[in-house]
Amino acid sequence: PPDTESHxxxxxxxxxxxxxxxxxxxxxxxWWLAPAGTVAGLLAFVVxxxxxxxxxxxxxxxxxxxxxxxxxxxxxxQTMQAGPNADLFGSWWAISPAIIILIFPLGFRLTCYYYRKxxxxxxxxxxxxxxxxxxxxxxxxxxxxxxxxxNIHRYFFYAALLVAGVxxxxxxxxxxxxxxRWGHMGLGTVVFLVNIVLIWAYTLSCHSCRHIVAGRLKxxxxxxxxxxxxxxxxxxxxxxxxxAWASLFSVALVDLYVYLVASGAFDDPRFF
Ligand code: FES
Numbered sequence: 001p002p003d004t005e006s007h008x009x010x011x012x013x014x015x016x017x018x019x020x021x022x023x024x025x026x027x028x029x030x031w032w033l034a035p036a037g038t039v040a041g042l043l044a045f046v047v048x049x050x051x052x053x054x055x056x057x058x059x060x061x062x063x064x065x066x067x068x069x070x071x072x073x074x075x076x077x078q079t080m081q082a083g084p085n086a087d088l089f090g091s092w093w094a095i096s097p098a099i100i101i102l103i104f105p106l107g108f109r110l111t112c113y114y115y116r117k118x119x120x121x122x123x124x125x126x127x128x129x130x131x132x133x134x135x136x137x138x139x140x141x142x143x144x145x146x147x148x149x150x151n152i153h154r155y156f157f158y159a160a161l162l163v164a165g166v167x168x169x170x171x172x173x174x175x176x177x178x179x180x181r182w183g184h185m186g187l188g189t190v191v192f193l194v195n196i197v198l199i200w201a202y203t204l205s206c207h208s209c210r211h212i213v214a215g216r217l218k219x220x221x222x223x224x225x226x227x228x229x230x231x232x233x234x235x236x237x238x239x240x241x242x243x244a245w246a247s248l249f250s251v252a253l254v255d256l257y258v259y260l261v262a263s264g265a266f267d268d269p270r271f272f
Contacts, residue, residue, distance in 0.1 A: 024133060031129040038122035045248055049102070052255055056096035059255075061262035062178040064170075064188045066255045067195070069097045071166050088169070101163075105251075108160040111153035113207045114244050154208040164196075164203050171196040185272040191257050195250040202247040205236035 025031075052059075052068055056076070059066040069077075074097040077086040109115050120126050127134035142150050171192040177184035203209070214230035217223055236243070260266035 025131055027129070027131055031132055035118075035122040035125070035128050038118040041245065041248075042119060042122070045252060048252055049255075052259070053096060053098035053102055056098070058259045058262035059098070061188075061258055061268070063174050063176050063184065064192065064258045064261065064268075066098075066258040067167050067170070067251050068102060068255045070170050071101065072097050073100050104156065104159040104163050108153075108156040108163075108203075109244070109248070111150050111156055112244065113153070114241050116150060118241075154212065157203075157206050157208045157212075160203050160206075164199050167199055168196055183272055184270070186268040186270045188257055188261065188268045189271075191254055195247070195254045198243065198247040198250045201236060202240070202243040204233060205240045205243050207237065207240070209233060210237050 049068065052066075059069040060072070060077075065072055071089040072086055073089055075094045077097060121128055124136075125134055126136055126139070140147075142148055171189075174186070174189040174192045175184055176182055210230065210233045213233055214220070214223065214226045217226060217230075220227040220230075257266075261268050
């Protein structure tokens with residue numbers, strides 16, 4: 001029975017208060033596809049981003065700076081003239097810039113309402129899918145440490161706004177050539193543009209953002225601008241899952257693009 005104080009449910013789904021069904025579940029569809037896809041997708045991203053974050057190399061190719069390394073805050077950014085970010089933010093640390101900066105987008109995604117659902121199902125199997133019993137004996141939800149820390153999501157949202165701002169700045173600067181003259185456009189510029197649209201769409205479709213914009217208003221009619229913004233965000237919010245995956249994929253793709261150009265494996269085709 002539920003412990004109302006702590007929201008702990010003891011005994012899981014096999015207790016006497018539940019229907020006595022012998023089968024593990026009664027679903028006949030391929031319910032395991034979604035959690036398996038989540039595990040495969042997130043693991044691939046974690047492996048790739050860890051490799052890139054610790055590589056501490058090939059993250060700048062004029063005028064492109066990898067989003068994993070932006071803003072470029074390490075000493076090395078200054079010495080290798082790692083572009084515009086070094087000018088704007090200076091340099092103050094000697095370790096991989098990615099390790100300094102990735103904590104913010106990582107924290108944002110880790111505490112995201114959609115990703116929580118995805119990895120609770122995929123990795124914790126709590127539960128793996130609707131109407132499929134979880135293997136755990138008790139349930140405490142997000143009422144205890146460490147999962148209670150998921151509540152800091154809205155603060156990560158504010159940090160994510162700053163990060164998106166910096167990535168927007170980087171995208172604008174992809175229109176400059178190596179001599180800092182405006183009018184440059186390469187395939188990289190297009191890749192950056194697509195990515196920044198997806199990053200903003202994912203960030204603004206956040207559930208916390210929707211709540212901050214108009215969540216506690218009692219009278220929409222008294223706040224027409226916030227109501228309009230809330231309507232727009234609500235429409236985007238319905239696609240939050242798709243935007244989460246698309247922006248995760250695009251940010252890794254931009255980094256890969258910069259890596260290929262910076263390492264000399266690929267030449268950035270230039271349109272202007
Ligand atoms: Fe997904 Fe906020 S709920 S980013």
